[in-house]
Structures are given as C-alpha cells and as structure tokens.
Amino acid sequence: MRPARPLYPLARTPYPTPIMSDTPAYQVLARKYRPQTFADLIGQEAMVRTLKNAFAADRIAHAFVMTGVRGVGKTTTARIIAKGLNCVGPDGTGGPTTEPCGVCEPCRAIAEGRHVDVLEMDAASRTGVGDIREIIDSVHYRAASARFKVYIIDEVHMLSTAAFNALLKTLEEPPAHVKFIFATTEIRKVPVTVLSRCQRFDLKRIEPEVMMAHLASVATKEGATLATDALALITRAAEGSVRDAMSLMDQAIAHGAGETSAVQVRAMLGLADRGRTLDLFDLIMRGDAATALAELSGQYADGADPMAVLRDLAEITHWISVIKINPASAEDPTTPPDEQSRGVDMAARLPMRALTRMWQMLLKAVEEVALAPNAMMAAEMAVIRLTHVADLPDPETLVKKLQDSPRPPSSGGGGAGMAGGAPAGGVTVHSAVRAPSAPMRGAMMTAAAPALAEGEAQVYASFESVVELIRTKRDMVLLHEVETSLKLARYSPGRIEFEPTPGAKADLAARLGQRLQGWTGARWGVSVVSSGGAVTIAEARDAGQLAAKAEAAENPLVQAILTAFPGAKVTDVREPEALVAKAAEAALPLAEPEMDDDWDPFEE
Numbered sequence: 001m002r003p004a005r006p007l008y009p010l011a012r013t014p015y016p017t018p019i020m021s022d023t024p025a026y027q028v029l030a031r032k033y034r035p036q037t038f039a040d041l042i043g044q045e046a047m048v049r050t051l052k053n054a055f056a057a058d059r060i061a062h063a064f065v066m067t068g069v070r071g072v073g074k075t076t077t078a079r080i081i082a083k084g085l086n087c088v089g090p091d092g093t094g095g096p097t098t099e100p101c102g103v104c105e106p107c108r109a110i111a112e113g114r115h116v117d118v119l120e121m122d123a124a125s126r127t128g129v130g131d132i133r134e135i136i137d138s139v140h141y142r143a144a145s146a147r148f149k150v151y152i153i154d155e156v157h158m159l160s161t162a163a164f165n166a167l168l169k170t171l172e173e174p175p176a177h178v179k180f181i182f183a184t185t186e187i188r189k190v191p192v193t194v195l196s197r198c199q200r201f202d203l204k205r206i207e208p209e210v211m212m213a214h215l216a217s218v219a220t221k222e223g224a225t226l227a228t229d230a231l232a233l234i235t236r237a238a239e240g241s242v243r244d245a246m247s248l249m250d251q252a253i254a255h256g257a258g259e260t261s262a263v264q265v266r267a268m269l270g271l272a273d274r275g276r277t278l279d280l281f282d283l284i285m286r287g288d289a290a291t292a293l294a295e296l297s298g299q300y301a302d303g304a305d306p307m308a309v310l311r312d313l314a315e316i317t318h319w320i321s322v323i324k325i326n327p328a329s330a331e332d333p334t335t336p337p338d339e340q341s342r343g344v345d346m347a348a349r350l351p352m353r354a355l356t357r358m359w360q361m362l363l364k365a366v367e368e369v370a371l372a373p374n375a376m377m378a379a380e381m382a383v384i385r386l387t388h389v390a391d392l393p394d395p396e397t398l399v400k401k402l403q404d405s406p407r408p409p410s411s412g413g414g415g416a417g418m419a420g421g422a423p424a425g426g427v428t429v430h431s432a433v434r435a436p437s438a439p440m441r442g443a444m445m446t447a448a449a450p451a452l453a454e455g456e457a458q459v460y461a462s463f464e465s466v467v468e469l470i471r472t473k474r475d476m477v478l479l480h481e482v483e484t485s486l487k488l489a490r491y492s493p494g495r496i497e498f499e500p501t502p503g504a505k506a507d508l509a510a511r512l513g514q515r516l517q518g519w520t521g522a523r524w525g526v527s528v529v530s531s532g533g534a535v536t537i538a539e540a541r542d543a544g545q546l547a548a549k550a551e552a553a554e555n556p557l558v559q560a561i562l563t564a565f566p567g568a569k570v571t572d573v574r575e576p577e578a579l580v581a582k583a584a585e586a587a588l589p590l591a592e593p594e595m596d597d598d599w600d601p602f603e604e
Contacts, residue, residue, distance in 0.1 A: 028246075028247065028250055029218060029222070029246045029247070029249060029250045030071075030242075030243045030246040030247055030250070033218055033221075033246065034076055035073065035076055035080065036080070036083075036100070036102055036111065037080060037098075037099055037100060037102070038051065038052065038080060038084075038098050038099070039099070041073055041076070041077065041080075042206060042210055042211075042214050042242070043072070043204065043205075043206040043207060043210050043211075043242075044072075044073060044077070044203055044204070047077070047201045047203065048098075050201070051081070051098060052098045055084065055096055055097060055098045056098075058096075060085070060096065060179075061198070061199040062174050062178065062179055062180065063171055063174075063179070063180040063181070063182070063197055063198040063199065064078070064081065064179075064180070064181045064182065064198055064199050064200075064201065065156070065181075065182040065183075065184065065187075065190070065194075065195065065198040065199070065200050065201070066078060066181070066182065066183045066184070066201050066203060067183075067184050067185070067187040067200065067201070067202055067203065068185070068202060068203030068204065068205075069185060069205060069239075069240065069241060070185060070241050070243065070244070071238075071241030071242050071243030071244050071245075072203040072204070072205065072206065072240065072241060072242060073203055073242065074154075074183035074184075074185075074203055075152070075154055075183050077201075077203070078152045078154075078181040078183055079110060079111070079118075079152070080100070081150075081179075081181055082110050082115075082118045082148075082150040082152065082179075082181065083100040083102075083106070083107050083110045083111070084096060084097050084098050084099075084100050085146075085147060085148045085150060085179060086106040086107075086110065086115075086117070086118070086146040086147045086148055086150070087100040087101055087104060087106060087107050088104045088105075088106060088147075089101050089104060090103050090104060092104065096147070106145070106146055106147075115146065116144050116145065116146075117143040117144055117145060117146035117148070117149045117150065118146070118149075118150045118152065119135075119149075119150070119151050119152070120152040120154065121135075121151070121152070121153050121154070122154050122155060123153050123154060123155045123156050123157075123158045123159050124154075124155045124158045127158055127159055127160050127163060128160060128162075128163060129160065129162040129163045129166045131163065132159070132163045132166045132167050133166065135151055135167070135170070136166065136167070136170050139151075139170055139174060139175055139178045140175065142177050143177055147177075148177055148178070148179050149177055149178050149179070150178075150179045150180075150181060151178070151179070151180050151181070152181045152182075152183070153180070153181070153182050153183070154183045155183065155184060155185070156182040156183065156184045156190060156194075157184040157185070157186040157187070157189035157190050158189075161191075164190075164191050164193075164194055167194070168193055168194070168197070171194065171197045171198075172197050180198070182194075182198065187200075187202075204240075205239070205240025205241070206240050206241075206242055206245075207240075208232075208235050208236075208332065208333050208334045209333050211235045211238065211240070211242070211245055212228075212231045212232065212235050212333060212334070214242070214245075215231050215234065215235070215245055215246075215249055216231060218246070218249070219231075219249065219253070222253065224253045224256075224259070224260070225259045225260070226249070226252065226253070226256075226259075226260045227260065227261050227262050229261070229262030229336060230252060230256075230260050230261055230262045230264070230265040231249075232262075232333070232334040232335070232336070233262055233265045233266060233269065233271070233334075234248045234249055234252060234265060235334050236334045237269055237271075248265075248269075251268060252264070252265050252268060255268045267303070270303070270304075270305055270308060271304070271308060271312070273299070274312070274339060275338075275339065276295065276298075276299055277299075277309065277312045277313065277316060278316060278339065278342055278343075278346075279295060280292060280295045280296060280299070280309070280313065280383075281313055281316050281317070281346075282346070283295060283387075284313075284358075284383060284386045284387050284390055285346075285350060285354065285358070285390050286390065286391075287387050287388075287390040287391040288387065289383070289384055289387040289388070292383050292386075292387055293380055293383060293384070296309065296379060296380060296383055300376055305375075306369055306375040306376050306378070306379035307366065307369050307370065307375060307379075309379065310362060310365055310366050310369060310379060310382065311366060313358075313362055314359065314362040314363065314366065316343075317355055317358045317359045317362060318359065319343060320343055320346050320347050320350065320355060321347075321352065321355045321356070321359070323343050323344060323347040324347040324348075324350075324352060324355070327344065327347070330343050330344050330347075354390065357389065358386065358390075361382070361385060361386055361389070362382075362386075365378070365379070365382035365385075365386075368381075368382065369382070456493070456520060456522065457493035457494070460493050460494075460520070461493060462491070463488055463491040463496070466491075466496070466516070467479070467482060467483070467537070469516075469519060469520075470482060470515070473515075473519060475515065478511065478512065478515060481504070481505065481508055482512070482537070483536060483537040483538045484501070484536055484537075484538045485500055485501045485503065485504035485505070485508060485536065486498045486500065486501075486504070486508070486533075486536060486537075487499040487500070487501065487533025487534055487535065487536055488533060488534055489529050489532045489533045489534070494522065494523075494524055494525060495524070495525040495526075495527075496512070496524065496525070496526045496527070497527050497528075497529050498526075498527075498528065498529065498533055499528070499529050499530065499531060499532060499533025500528060501536065509526040509527065509528050510526075512524075512526050513525070513526040545573070548573040549570045549573055551573075552570050552573050553570055558570065
C-alpha cells in the first residue's frame with residue numbers, strides 16, 4: 001500500500017548562496033603586465049621591426065615559428081600577431097596593423113582568450129595525429145567573425161612525427177584565411193620540413209640593463225620599493241627571462257612587505273652573500289684552508305646551501321676568467337662597483353692556469369656534492385682540495401724553476417750496460433738474443449728432421465721470426481712460455497736448442513716442435529741443453545727498460561725533479577719516435593673511399 005502523498009511539498013534545504021565579492025581576484029605581475037602591443041615588447045627590436053615592415057608592405061606570411069628560452073615572449077608575440085591580423089579599430093573599419101587598438105571586439109576577445117577564430121593548442125598535451133586532423137578538417141571553413149583564422153600551437157616540438165607529417169601539406173598551402181603561429185623552446189626538435197615552411201624568429205634573452213629598467217617601472221606602478229641591488233639579484237637569477245623576473249619580483253614584494261632590500265632577496269633565493277663568496281674564493285686561491293673552512297661553515301650556519309656556494313664559486317671563477325681576457329666585461333650593471341673592483345684586482349693577480357684548474361675542480365666538486373650523503377662534508381672536502389692545489393706551480397713554471405736551479409754533479413758513465421748484450425739506453429729490444437757457441441748437450445726431443453725448403457729457410461732465418469710466427473698464430477700461452485722460460489743456446493732454420501728456466505714446463509720442447517711443424521708443414525728439431533743459454537726475451541726486455549731508466553735518472557733535469565719531489569721515481573721511458581709512431585697508428589685514415597666509376601645505382 002502506497003503511502004499517502006503529503007498535501008504540501010517537502011521543504012528542501014536550500015544550497016548556500018556563494019558570497020560574491022566586488023573585489024577582483026589578484027592577478028600575478030607576469031599576467032597583469034603582459035605586453036598587448038609590439039610597442040610593449042622589450043628586447044626584441046629586430047623581430048618587431050621585421051613584422052612592422054611586413055604588415056606595412058602587406059607581405060604577411062602564412063606561418064610563423066617563434067623560438068627562444070622560457071619567458072621571453074613567444075606566446076605573447078603570437079597573440080599580438082593574432083590581434084594585429086584581426087583588429088578592426090575603434091570604428092570597425094581598420095585593417096591588419098602592428099598597433100592593435102585593444103578596444104574593438106576582436107582585440108578584447110583575443111586578449112581574454114575567448115575568440116572563436118583564434119585557436120590556441122598546447123602541443124604538450126595534444127601530441128597525436130588525431131589532434132592535428134581536427135585542425136586539418138577545420139581549416140577549409142572560413143572564420144566565423146574575424147578576418148583570419150589563426151592557429152597558435154605552443155610547444156610545437158612535442159608533436160609526434162606522425163602529427164608533423166600530417167600537418168605538412170596544409171602548412172605548405174593553407175587557405176588564404178588561415179595563419180599558423182608556432183612557439184617552441186626546442187627548435188632543434190622541430191623537423192626541417194616544418195621549419196622550411198615558416199618564417200622563423202629567434203627571440204633573444206633580455207639584456208640586464210633593459211630588464212632592470214623594466215622591473216623598476218613595474219615596481220613603480222605597483223607602488224613598491226626595491227633596492228637597486230635587489231633588482232640586480234632578481235635580474236641575475238632570471239637569466240634573461242621576463243616571466244621569471246616578474247615572478248621573482250612578485251615574490252620579493254610580498255617578502256619585503258612593499259620595501260625590499262638585497263639582503264631579503266638573497267635570503268628569499270637561498271643565495272650566499274656574493275661579497276662573502278668572493279672572500280671565500282680569495283681564501284681558497286691563497287691556500288688558507290683553515291680560514292676557508294671557517295668561512296664556509298659560517299655561510300652554512302647562516303642558511304647558505306653548500307651546492308649554491310660551490311656554484312657561486314664556479315660563477316666567480318668564470319667571471320674573473322672573462323675579465324682577465326676582456327677587462328671591459330667587468331662593467332656589468334648587475335654587479336655592484338665594489339665587486340667590480342675586486343674582480344678586476346683578482347683577474348690581474350691570478351694566472352689563467354690557476355683559474356682553469358679551479359673551474360675543472362669545481363665542476364667535479366658540484367657532481368660530488370650532488371651524490372654525497374652529506375652535502376656539507378663533500379663541500380668541505382672540495383674546499384680542502386682546492387686550497388691544497390691553489391699554490392702548486394704550473395708545469396711551465398716548474399720546469400723553468402728546475403732549469404734555473406743548480407744541478408747536482410752527474411756521474412761519468414752514461415748509464416749501466418744492458419745485460420745480455422742489449423744496447424744501453426734502449427727502451428725496447430727488437431733483435432733476437434745472440435746464441436752462444438757452446439756445444440749442444442742433452443738428448444734430442446724429436447727425431448732428426450730434414451732441412452726446410454730454401455724459401456722457408458730464408459723466412460725463418462732468425463729466432464725472432466719464429467717468435468713472430470707464434471705471435472701471428474695468436475698462441476698466447478706458448479708465446480709467454482717462449483719469452484719467459486726459453487734461454488736460447490743455438491738456432492738454425494729448422495733446429496732450436498735452448499736451456500729451460502727453473503720454472504719451465506717439462507713438455508715445452510715437444511709442444512714447441514709440434515706447433516711449428518703444424519704451422520710450417522716441416523719437421524723442427526727442438527732440443528734441451530743443460531747450460532749455455534742466453535737470457536730470455538723477457539729478461540732482455542726488462543734489462544733494456546732498467547738501462548733506459550738508469551740513464552734517464554742520470555739526467556740533471558730529472559735529478560732536480562726527483563730532488564724537488566721526494567719519493568718520486570722514474571716509471572717509464574718513452575722515445576719521441578715511438579710516441580710519433582703510436583700517434584700515427586691511432587690517427588684515423590683520411591683517404592676517401594674508392595668508388596667504381598662504372599657503378600650504376602639503377603643496375604639492379
């Protein structure tokens with residue numbers, strides 16, 4: 001049984017009425033002061049002049065691509081172009097212009113982002129060919145209310161390859177009422193086939209002087225007071241980006257409650273005091289490790305990030321190096337006069353070799369701090385290393401000092417003789433060890449072998465050719481045993497007599513004879529004698545190295561180096577000819593590949 005319907009409708013709880021405020025929502029400075037005309041754009045005079053001439057001569061391209069770093073006005077320029085193309089003037093009779101009125105309906109609709117004929121697409125979120133297909137299908141229809149239908153594609157480099165290919169034909173021959181404007185920060189990722197169909201404009205970073213003047217103008221309009229040093233810090237942190245500078249100034253105004261100093265901006269950005277960073281840099285370059293560590297600890301206690309301190313040191317190193325090359329670069333409007341004078345003084349005192357060494361070590365230190373479990377410990381170790389090498393002389397100064405110092409008396413000999421008859425002072429032994437004339441003793445390990453053919457006997461005329469044969473066959477085990485365990489007593493083509501070393505394997509003679517017979521096709525007689533063997537190849541090679549090192553140690557300049565660096569020793573001796581030959585072998589061949597003149601690519 002249904003319940004009786006009430007006579008009166010049930011009372012419903014009304015939804016709370018939202019409280020509407022007449023106060024407009026706060027708009028950040030980057031949006032509030034976004035340029036609305038070409039005259040408002042700062043730092044892009046070349047692009048503005050080109051576009052103004054194109055509009056005046058009615059030579060407006062059908063596609064533009066704007067490229068540059070973040071926050072320099074790429075999308076803003078695209079919207080200004082769209083307004084200029086569709087502006088009708090206050091009286092509704094105007095044509096395309098580079099000075100849109102901003103009061104007509106198309107200008108206001110485009111500025112507010114609600115114009116039906118100006119379509120702005122974010123390629124970062126719409127990357128597929130389906131999104132481009134929608135554009136291709138809609139370009140054939142004329143604009144609903146504007147003069148031109150404008151498609152603005154932001155971050156166009158993020159479109160897929162298929163999307164780019166789908167857009168090519170329409171981009172090359174669009175209808176007369178369609179304009180494309182692309183914006184990207186990665187111009188190299190845009191296909192060349194797309195770039196060739198567009199007029200390209202490279203928006204440059206804003207110069208520090210222009211940026212500081214713009215920030216001061218905006219701060220005056222907002223009724224805020226920012227110190228010149230504070231504006232310089234914001235400009236340096238923005239790195240030429242207007243949007244970054246405006247956002248940082250917006251934050252600085254809120255941080256300073258209307259009056260902002262450089263100290264407050266530095267604290268807001270987490271930067272160390274540049275003056276104290278210069279002090280730390282000076283202490284490091286003077287090699288004062290204790291005071292430098294104390295200064296680093298003081299900056300860390302005041303809230304400075306160790307990574308930021310090292311980056312500031314690297315920035316100062318680069319700045320002083322540039323001043324040393326070009327003193328006029330010290331006159332930077334973002335740098336206070338006292339810091340400029342300190343930079344000029346350091347550039348005059350510090351050698352370029354020390355600065356480049358500082359730069360390389362700081363780059364390594366930044367990587368270590370990023371990976372270290374404790375950033376402060378890694379930064380302290382980096383400062384200790386930097387102060388340790390700061391006062392080390394460069395190689396040129398060291399050699400000059402050693403040459404000017406009194407040389408110790410040299411011994412009469414020119415170096416010890418080389419064991420086994422090797423030449424004194426040699427580095428590498430190439431000739432075979434000379435066999436003694438002692439009579440053969442011991443039993444033959446193989447049966448008497450017939451002599452090699454005349455041609456083969458000439459090929460294996462020396463024992464060195466036998467060693468080279470083993471090396472060519474890549475029998476590394478046998479090669480090692482021959483070089484270290486075989487003391488050659490007598491050699492003739494087809495016959496080898498040797499005295500084994502105490503650690504030689506018992507079957508060395510048999511294995512050597514079998515390998516040579518298999519490689520040459522002739523029987524070799526390999527026998528073992530009890531005495532009369534010369535030094536091994538390895539001993540002769542080592543003796544040559546020892547003799548070369550001994551001769552090098554007798555050099556007065558080397559003796560001076562060993563005296564200046566206690567504990568140092570000669571580890572290797574290299575001949576200039578060997579270094580040149582090695583470099584020539586490592587060099588890439590420059591010969592062009594040979595091509596057959598009769599080759600026909602369509603033959604197959």
